[in-house]
Amino acid sequence: MRLLLVTAVPAELDAALPGGSRAGVTGLAGGVGPVAAAVSTAMALASGTYDLVVSAGLAGGFAERAPIGSIVVADTVRWADLGAATDEGFLDLSGLGLAGGDVLPTTGGRWVTDALGAADVPALTGEILTLATMTGTDRRGAELASVHPAAIAEAMEGYGVAWAARAAGVRWAEVRAVSNVIGRRDRSAWNIPLAFDALRGAVGALAAAAA
Numbered sequence: 780m781r782l783l784l785v786t787a788v789p790a791e792l793d794a795a796l797p798g799g800s801r802a803g804v805t806g807l808a809g810g811v812g813p814v815a816a817a818v819s820t821a822m823a824l825a826s827g828t829y830d831l832v833v834s835a836g837l838a839g840g841f842a843e844r845a846p847i848g849s850i851v852v853a854d855t856v857r858w859a860d861l862g863a864a865t866d867e868g869f870l871d872l873s874g875l876g877l878a879g880g881d882v883l884p885t886t887g888g889r890w891v892t893d894a895l896g897a898a899d900v901p902a903l904t905g906e907i908l909t910l911a912t913m914t915g916t917d918r919r920g921a922e923l924a925s926v927h928p929a930a931i932a933e934a935m936e937g938y939g940v941a942w943a944a945r946a947a948g949v950r951w952a953e954v955r956a957v958s959n960v961i962g963r964r965d966r967s968a969w970n971i972p973l974a975f976d977a978l979r980g981a982v983g984a985l986a987a988a989a990a
């Protein structure tokens with residue numbers, strides 16, 4: 780198994796994969812947001828051969844769905860702010876009569892949950908939203924929780940990684956550690972050390988299964 784692990788920032792990669800690579804796993808800090816993630820992933824897939832791409836890093840967890848320190852695994856990913864904000868509410872691309880922007884079911888999520896299960900790493904599975912704009916108010920967090928009842932977490936890159944992997948015909952998944960509760964931005968309430976410990980454990984399990 781040749782696994783490409785794509786984080787947003789180098790600190791996430793250092794935490795997830797100390798040293799940047801392991802047998803069977805290549806790490807890449809691809810940048811923040813769906814566009815940087817998609818371009819970096821597409822370039823990596825064009826210059827190397829991989830069986831699975833994993834979008835990994837920190838995430839915000841929806842209150843009472845994914846607590847700080849938990850590992851979340853996507854069964855589907857959705858780019859939740861791709862569309863139009865209208866007086867009648869948010870319209871996604873299909874609501875605008877445009878193609879693209881579909882919810883993407885992961886093609887490598889089962890391999891990931893099996894690998895985590897084999898290593899006794901607890902994980903929550905559900906939809907992970909991709910947002911170009913990180914949620915920073917309680918009002919927006921409550922709105923997203925209501926509109927997306929199956930969503931357990933949000934991050935900023937998963938959909939971009941998935942889009943690039945899908946275009947290249949490579950299986951993909953999203954695995955994250957929850958560092959903060961989605962809502963009013965309060966950097967002091969983020970627990971990055973706890974999330975990084977959890978992320979290191981989860982990625983270690985994936986590396987063991989890939990080796």
Ligand SMILES: O=C(O)c1cccc(C(=O)CC[C@H]2O[C@@H](n3cnc4c(=O)[nH]cnc43)[C@H](O)[C@@H]2O)c1
Nearest residue numbers: 787790791811812837838839913914933934935936
């Ligand atoms: O401040 C630090 O020390 C620090 C160290 C490592 C990473 C960070 C980040 O800010 C990572 C940003 C990255 O994390 C995802 N993320 C985390 N929480 C959320 C959220 O509530 N909503 C959306 N995205 C979130 C995201 O994928 C970012 O790219 C800071």
